[in-house]
Amino acid sequence: MSVTAFLTDSTLCIGCKACEVACKEWNQVPADGFDFRALSYDNTGSLGHSTWRHVKFVENGAVPGFGGNASEVFSWGFSSDVCKHCANAGCLEACPTGAIVRTEFGGVYVQPDVCNGCGYCVVCCPFGVVERRPDDGRAFKCTFCYDRQKEGLAPACATACPTESIKFGEIEHLRETARERVRDLEEKGFDDVNLYDPTETSVGGIHAFFIVRGDPKTYNLPPKPEVPTTYLKKGWMSAGIAAAAMVAGAFLAFTGSSDR
Amino acid sequence: MSISPERETRELRLQQIRREAELRATSISKLLSTSQVDKRPSNGHALQDFEPAAYASAQTGYYGMPLLKTPSWTWEVPIYLFVGGAAGASAMLASVGKLTGADRDMIRDARWLAAIGAALSPPLLISDLGFPKRFLNMLRVFKVQSPMSVGSWTLVSFSSAAAASAVLTELERRRVLPRIPVLTDVAEIGAALTGLVLATYTGVLVGATAIPVWNAKVSLIPIHFATSGLSTAVSVLELRGHTSSALNKIGIGATVVETAIGASLELGKKPATEPLHHGPTGWTMRVAGLLSGPVPLALRLLSLTSSSRSARSVKLRKAAAISSIAGSLITRWAWVYAGRASSKDPKVPLQLPGPPRPDATQIPQDK
Numbered sequence: 001m002s003v004t005a006f007l008t009d010s011t012l013c014i015g016c017k018a019c020e021v022a023c024k025e026w027n028q029v030p031a032d033g034f035d036f037r038a039l040s041y042d043n044t045g046s047l048g049h050s051t052w053r054h055v056k057f058v059e060n061g062a063v064p065g066f067g068g069n070a071s072e073v074f075s076w077g078f079s080s081d082v083c084k085h086c087a088n089a090g091c092l093e094a095c096p097t098g099a100i101v102r103t104e105f106g107g108v109y110v111q112p113d114v115c116n117g118c119g120y121c122v123v124c125c126p127f128g129v130v131e132r133r134p135d136d137g138r139a140f141k142c143t144f145c146y147d148r149q150k151e152g153l154a155p156a157c158a159t160a161c162p163t164e165s166i167k168f169g170e171i172e173h174l175r176e177t178a179r180e181r182v183r184d185l186e187e188k189g190f191d192d193v194n195l196y197d198p199t200e201t202s203v204g205g206i207h208a209f210f211i212v213r214g215d216p217k218t219y220n221l222p223p224k225p226e227v228p229t230t231y232l233k234k235g236w237m238s239a240g241i242a243a244a245a246m247v248a249g250a251f252l253a254f255t256g257s258s259d260r
Numbered sequence: 261m262s263i264s265p266e267r268e269t270r271e272l273r274l275q276q277i278r279r280e281a282e283l284r285a286t287s288i289s290k291l292l293s294t295s296q297v298d299k300r301p302s303n304g305h306a307l308q309d310f311e312p313a314a315y316a317s318a319q320t321g322y323y324g325m326p327l328l329k330t331p332s333w334t335w336e337v338p339i340y341l342f343v344g345g346a347a348g349a350s351a352m353l354a355s356v357g358k359l360t361g362a363d364r365d366m367i368r369d370a371r372w373l374a375a376i377g378a379a380l381s382p383p384l385l386i387s388d389l390g391f392p393k394r395f396l397n398m399l400r401v402f403k404v405q406s407p408m409s410v411g412s413w414t415l416v417s418f419s420s421a422a423a424a425s426a427v428l429t430e431l432e433r434r435r436v437l438p439r440i441p442v443l444t445d446v447a448e449i450g451a452a453l454t455g456l457v458l459a460t461y462t463g464v465l466v467g468a469t470a471i472p473v474w475n476a477k478v479s480l481i482p483i484h485f486a487t488s489g490l491s492t493a494v495s496v497l498e499l500r501g502h503t504s505s506a507l508n509k510i511g512i513g514a515t516v517v518e519t520a521i522g523a524s525l526e527l528g529k530k531p532a533t534e535p536l537h538h539g540p541t542g543w544t545m546r547v548a549g550l551l552s553g554p555v556p557l558a559l560r561l562l563s564l565t566s567s568s569r570s571a572r573s574v575k576l577r578k579a580a581a582i583s584s585i586a587g588s589l590i591t592r593w594a595w596v597y598a599g600r601a602s603s604k605d606p607k608v609p610l611q612l613p614g615p616p617r618p619d620a621t622q623i624p625q626d627k
Contacts, residue, residue, distance in 0.1 A: 003488075018281035039323045047327055058316040081305045090470060096409035098396075098401040116397045117390020119332040120408040124598070125471040126609070128328040137390025151267075162282040173501075174388050214317035222609040227586050228468045228596045231478040235464035238479045242463075242486035243456040249490075251352055254360035254511035259508045259568060 003106035004149065005171040006158065007178050008210040010079035010187060010219075011193065012165035015041065019053040019080050022160030027052065027143065028232045030133075046220070047081055049133035052142040053157045054081045056219050072151070080157070080166060081221050083129045083142035084107070085207035088227040091121035091130050092142075099139075106171065106207055109142030115139055126203065126225035144207075171207060181211060196221050274498065320614065325483025327606040331599055338592035340381055341462050344415070346496065346588070347377020351422050352456030353493055353510075355448055366502040368429070371495055377427035378419040385415070407465040412590040414457045421450035434537055459489040461513040466595060472609065473602035474595075477530035481595065487517045488552060488588040495556075495581030505568045508560055508577055513556035515584065522549030532608045545594040552587030556580035567616055 023029065032050035039045070040057035047054045058077035089108045092100045099114035100121060108120075110130070117137040118131045130141040145155035153159070158168035167174060178195050185193045196216040197209035203225045212219055254260045315551035321327050351374035357367045373620040386395045398412035421464045431437040432444065444488065463482030491514040492508050525536055525545065535541040559580035606612070 015279075015545065016281040016284075018277050022277045025273060025277070026270065039325075042323075046322075048329070056316070056322060060324075077502050093403075093405050094408060096401075096403065096406050096412055096471075097397040098403070099397070112399070114394075114397055115391065116394035117392075118398070118408060119388075119390065120406070120465075122329045123331045123471055123474075123603075125329065126470040128326065128470075132332045132390050137392075139390070142444040144573040153271075156274055159271075160278045160281070162278050179333075217318045217321055217610045217612070218316050220322035220325060220606060220610065222327060223611055225609070226470075226475075228470050228475060231475045232407070232464065233467040235407070235467045235478045235482055239457075239460035239464050239482040239486070242460050242483045246349065246352060246456065246459070246486055246490055247356060249513045250356040250510055251360065254357060254362050255512070257504060257506035257509065260357070260360060260504055 003171045005085045005174045007167040007174045008080050009165050009211045012163045013078035013080055015078035016056055017055050018160045019157035019166055023096045026156035033080055047129045049131040049140040056081055058218055070196055079212055082208050084127050085144055087204035090124035090126055090227045094120045094124035103146055105149050109143055109146050110139055112138055124228045201225055202227045209247040262458045266280055277592040321606040324583035327609045328603045330603045332389055338596045340384040341592040342589045343377045343589045344381045345459045345485055346492035348455035348459030349372045349489040350374040350493040351451040355452035363504055368499050369497055371426045374422040378422040381415055407461055407468055411461045414454050417456050418454035421447050421454055425451045445620040460486045471599045471602050472532035473535050473598050484521050487514050488591050490514045491584040492588045495584045498577050498581045503574055504567050511562050515553055519557055522553045541598045541601045548590035548594045550585050551583050552591060556583045
């Protein structure tokens with residue numbers, strides 16, 4: 001089975017939230033509040049236990065010339081966020097029960113019948129995606145529509161996306177598509193297009209990459225996500241030193257005291 | 261490929277959502293009827309938890325929204341860090357004490373302290389699970405790359421060994437059982453070795469995460485937790501009335517290290533460690549540092565001016581013990597709550613310059 005990926009091209013996104021709706025309906029994800037957050041048209045805020053696709057709404061300055069903006073009207077940036085299904089996934093490494101597994105499609109999947117809600121994956125995700133659902137207790141996130149992929153279907157969000165802003169396919173093919181699209185946009189005069197795919201960091205690339213205009217930080221995409229296992233060596237070294245020092249100290253104290 | 265009729269209906273529904281979105285550039289979920297709306301703040305971030313920025317920009321991130329998720333651990337976890345650390349260190353003290361021929365009553369108390377801590381720890385951790393019935397799933401696999409997995413196995417081994425060690429020696433002492441040296445020694449040494457892991461792994465557990473203030477201090481936290489656990493173990497033994505000067509020496513060593521850790525935390529400022537310096541989390545850490553470091557250190561040094569069994573010396577050491585125990589408990593809370601605060605600030609993962617957010621009334625410049 002080939003490794004699959006998402007390419008979310010935010011230059012094609014119209015902010016309709018069909019992906020959010022399709023994801024909720026297909027995966028039977030519970031409603032997660034109906035807050036008006038006064039953050040543009042965003043009322044889900046961020047990815048979480050009950051938001052597996054999340055459309056971000058960014059209001060940029062006016063850009064006359066592209067799409068016929070009047071100079072006094074701001075331009076939109078929409079981007080549908082999703083679990084990145086990291087090549088080196090912090091949640092998967094951290095999971096003590098083996099509930100989080102890598103599927104045959106390369107996605108990262110939380111098995112709901114194994115998870116015991118320890119919450120360690122939550123603090124080990126460098127993108128803040130996976131989260132414990134308070135009333136249920138287990139951790140939830142995007143499944144990459146594992147059930148649909150098994151039947152050869154595209155994930156629900158990609159299927160419902162009316163502008164094909166969410167593309168789904170074989171990972172290397174999609175990376176090529178992404179590079180072509182960036183080149184194409186640059187030729188058309190967009191000088192601020194970025195492909196977000198942190199292959200240089202310890203995360204080692206992601207299975208859900210994004211084309212955004214402007215700095216990816218605007219969309220809360222971290223410039224240097226690190227998989228927390230990179231800190232293990234330092235931590236265990238300290239633990240070893242601490243343990244040895246404790247034993248040595250106790251030995252010295254007991255042998256050096258007449259009234260032990 | 262064939263799909264069942266009901267799957268086909270659901271597939272058609274996805275197409276319907278797509279058409280609806282195409283026509284109206286908006287879509288309405290059947291699931292999101294107001295009657296079904298859950299009033300709980302979504303994604304664990306209540307609006308009052310953070311100060312939204314007016315804009316999404318390269319300088320503010322996405323409206324200043326948190327990038328990371330807040331640790332879901334509740335009060336049980338800091339208590340466990342405290343109890344487990346003290347129990348682990350205590351098992352080590354019992355073993356080293358026995359090897360060096362220390363006072364038998366003190367060794368016995370150390371053993372029981374380890375056993376009681378070992379008995380309290382699993383319930384604390386299990387009640388913190390979101391799905392406590394499945395606590396045994398922790399033992400489905402062993403993953404060396406997961407400190408949570410290493411810790412679960414360590415705790416199980418430690419609990420068994422510490423309980424066996426305490427109960428067996430007690431039965432031997434009361435002559436209920438004949439002395440079986442192999443069994444008691446294996447239990448004793450097993451408890452000491454796993455106890456050392458138990459007293460230190462929690463620092464790795466906390467440090468090897470995506471939370472900036474924790475991973476920035478991944479080298480320090482295991483040492484901090486180990487010292488704090490050792491201090492508590494010694495202090496509890498002193499409060500039980502043991503006056504061996506060896507305990508005071510270990511206490512002095514631990515409080516010297518605590519003082520150094522406190523100073524290094526205070527001096528080593530970087531953006532990731534902001535919660536250790538500002539606001540309630542900063543003050544909690546400072547109070548913890550004072551109660552575990554300089555205060556008990558001064559009291560212990562003062563106690564050296566009288567003979568080790570004099571009433572004055574014992575009083576001073578007991579005061580130091582109480583201060584250390586309180587300091588150790590507050591230390592664990594301070595670290596856990598610093599992590600919660602740290603998770604809410606997107607500045608560090610986004611590498612944004614501080615101060616946190618620009619004036620909310622200013623429109624960011626166009627490129």
